[in-house]
Amino acid sequence: MPTDRSADPPGAPTPVLPTQESVRAALATVIDPELRRPITELGMLDTVAIDGHAVSIRVLLTIAGCPLRDTIVRDAGRALSAVDGVDQVDVELGVMDQRQRDALKDLLKGEGGRRGIPFNTPESLTRVYAVASGKGGVGKSSVTVNLAVAMAARGLRVGIVDADVYGFSVPALMGITQQPTRVDELILPPVAHGVKVISIGMFVEGNQPISWRGPMLHRALEQFLTDVYFGDLDVLFLDLPPGTGDIAISVAQLLPSSELLVVTTPQSAAADVAERAGAMAAQTGQRVAGVIENMSWLELPDGGRLELFGAGGGATLAARLSTALDADIPLLGSIPLDVALREGGDIGRPLVLGSAPSKARTELTGIAAALARRPRGLDGLRLPVSVR
Numbered sequence: 001m002p003t004d005r006s007a008d009p010p011g012a013p014t015p016v017l018p019t020q021e022s023v024r025a026a027l028a029t030v031i032d033p034e035l036r037r038p039i040t041e042l043g044m045l046d047t048v049a050i051d052g053h054a055v056s057i058r059v060l061l062t063i064a065g066c067p068l069r070d071t072i073v074r075d076a077g078r079a080l081s082a083v084d085g086v087d088q089v090d091v092e093l094g095v096m097d098q099r100q101r102d103a104l105k106d107l108l109k110g111e112g113g114r115r116g117i118p119f120n121t122p123e124s125l126t127r128v129y130a131v132a133s134g135k136g137g138v139g140k141s142s143v144t145v146n147l148a149v150a151m152a153a154r155g156l157r158v159g160i161v162d163a164d165v166y167g168f169s170v171p172a173l174m175g176i177t178q179q180p181t182r183v184d185e186l187i188l189p190p191v192a193h194g195v196k197v198i199s200i201g202m203f204v205e206g207n208q209p210i211s212w213r214g215p216m217l218h219r220a221l222e223q224f225l226t227d228v229y230f231g232d233l234d235v236l237f238l239d240l241p242p243g244t245g246d247i248a249i250s251v252a253q254l255l256p257s258s259e260l261l262v263v264t265t266p267q268s269a270a271a272d273v274a275e276r277a278g279a280m281a282a283q284t285g286q287r288v289a290g291v292i293e294n295m296s297w298l299e300l301p302d303g304g305r306l307e308l309f310g311a312g313g314g315a316t317l318a319a320r321l322s323t324a325l326d327a328d329i330p331l332l333g334s335i336p337l338d339v340a341l342r343e344g345g346d347i348g349r350p351l352v353l354g355s356a357p358s359k360a361r362t363e364l365t366g367i368a369a370a371l372a373r374r375p376r377g378l379d380g381l382r383l384p385v386s387v388r
Contacts, residue, residue: 015053015085016084016085017050017052017053017085018050018053018055018083018084018085018086019050020048020050022083022084022085023048023050023055023057023080023083023086024040024045024048026079026080026082026083027039027040027045027048027057027076027079027080028040028041029079030072030075030076030079031075032044032072033068033071033072033191034062034068034181034188034189034190034191035108035188035229035231036157036191036196036231037231039059039072039076042104042107043060043096043100043103043104043107044059044060044061044062044096045057045058045059045060046058046059046060046094053085053086053087053088054086054087054088054089054090055080055083055086055088055089055090056089056090056091056092057076057080057090057091057092058092058093058094059072059073059076059091059092059093059094060093060094060095060096060100061093061094061095061096062095062096062101062104062181062183062188063095063096063181063182063183064095066181067178067179067181069093072093073091073093076089076091077089077091101183101184104183105183105184105186108186108229108231109186109229116226117222117225117226117254117255118230119225119233119236119255119257120254120255120256120257125234126232126233126234126235126236127234127235127236127259127371127374128235128236128238128255128257128258128259129235129236129237129238129258129259129260129261129289129371130163130237130238130240130248130251130255130258130259130260130261130286131143131144131147131237131238131239131240131260131261131263132240132242132248132260132261132262132263132274132277132278133240133242133262133263133264133274133277134242134243134262134264134270134272134273134274134275134276134277135242135243135270135273135274136167136242138242138263138264138265138270138274138294138295139263139265139294139295139335139341140239140240140242140263140294141162141164141169141170141173141239142173142294142341142345142350143261143263143292143294143335143364144160144170144237144239145160145170145173145174145195145239145345145350146341146350146351146352146364146368147237147364147367147368147371148160148195148235148237149174149193149194149195149350149352149353150350150352150364150365150368150369151234151235151368151371151372152193152194152195153193153194153352153353154368154369154372156234156235156372157231157232157233157234157235158194158195158196158233158234158235158236158237159189159195159196159197159198159230159233159235159236159237160174160195160196160197160198160236160237160238160239161198161199161221161224161225161228161236161237161238161239162197162198162199162200162201162239163221163224163238163239163240163241163247163251164239164240164241164247165200165210165212165217165220165221165241165247166209166210166241167241168199168200168201168210169201170197170199170201170239171197171199171201171202172201172345172348173345173348173350174192174193174195174197174348174350175192175193175347175348175349176190176192176197176202176348178190178202179202179203180198180202180203180228185227186227186229187227187228187229188228188229189228189229189230190202192348193349193350193353196230196231196233198224198228200220214246217246217247217250218246218250218254221247221250221251221254222250222254225254225255234372235371235372238251238255238258242277243276243277244276244277244280248277248280249284252280252284252285252286256284256285256286258286259286259287259288259289260277260278260280260281260286260287260288260289261288261289261290261291261292261332262274262277262278262288262290262291262292262317262321263291263292263293263294264291264292264293264294264313264314264317265293265294265295265296265309265313266293266295266296266297266307266309266310266311266312266313266314266334267309267310267313268310268312268313268316270309270313271313271314271316271317271320274291274317275317275320275321275324278291278317278321278324278325278329279321279324279325281325282324282325287327288321288325288327288329289332289371290318290329290330290331290332291314291317291318291321291329291330291331291332292314292331292332292333292335292367293313293314293315293317293331293333293334293335294335295308295309295335295336295337296309296311296314296334296335296336296337297311297334297336297337298336298337299336299337299359305336308337314331314334315331317331318330318331332367332370332371333363333364333366333367333370334363335360335363335364335367336359336360336363337360338351338358338359338360338361340354340356340358340360340361341358341360341361351364352364352365352368
């Protein structure tokens with residue numbers, strides 16, 4: 001309720017009253033949790049009314065059932081309460097009409113709702129990493145989510161496409177239970193730990209299996225890349241299914257500039273199979289950014305190491321791919337076994353967010369830091385430079 005100021009002593013300073021400018025400036029700090037842009041920029045702020053020390057606003061949601069409506073109300077109320085002179089805040093919610101939704105889509109994707117894959121445009125500076133493996137069970141998805149979250153923690157804008165349609169697991173590993181929001185044909189991906197995520201697992205009931213042939217898989221991946229609004233990302237990860245099947249081929253076709261991160265275990269048999277996944281780059285024209293060895297060893301209570309799956313598979317794979325592709329393919333890191341890594345995946349909180357000492361977390365954050373330091377490519381980018 002507004003504070004009663006009638007009893008202020010004579011000569012007391014005149015109370016500060018909120019203004020349209022101060023209120024709108026505060027609301028410009030309120031970020032839509034799905035679009036990750038200010039609500040003032042997205043046309044979501046409908047009206048602002050000021051009556052003395054009381055402020056009432058009306059915010060337009062993209063759809064009536066917006067799953068994060070409470071977050072918007074809370075954030076708007078917190079921002080307004082911090083404005084000098086505001087004693088009372090009222091946040092009313094409305095819903096955009098079709099004209100307003102069309103204007104929003106034009107703002108996000110260009111006039112007329114430009115289709116196509118934004119990561120293929122000449123002006124895109126997004127690095128796209130397709131995380132591949134020769135066989136299942138090497139921890140590829142766990143590596144993907146931990147690298148993505150570690151990069152987001154460094155301030156990068158990061159997205160994940162769970163391209164393992166048959167064996168999707170990214171939503172569970174990220175702790176995501178909500179479905180994406182649809183604004184007509186535009187899909188807004190959920191955000192967890194600062195990372196935007198899309199997965200076929202968000203569109204199926206319970207643990208329902210997916211039984212699709214190649215053309216359906218290709219279409220699903222294409223729709224994720226064209227209809228899902230990720231915004232301007234620094235890095236996009238694709239968690240590929242194991243092997244060299246339909247999805248791997250589709251990724252090469254749909255994202256020809258994507259780079260492969262090949263995950264293996266130290267076991268020589270696993271490295272042999274992973275070599276095929278990496279060597280596929282010679283056929284698709286993709287680049288291999290590096291090799292990641294997972295499950296490298298188990299640290300014993302006395303500080304020693306138990307190499308459960310052998311040793312040297314990652315280094316061997318990097319050397320073989322360097323020869324096969326006539327390029328320097330680095331071993332980016334070797335991640336030890338860690339119970340906390342598995343526990344983090346079970347509860348949807350990736351290991352890299354923890355604070356307890358962990359060699360696996362140190363290795364994962366080191367790999368993420370090395371990949372984050374790589375500049376976004378400028379090849380083919382048209383710069384606004386003219387010669388006079």
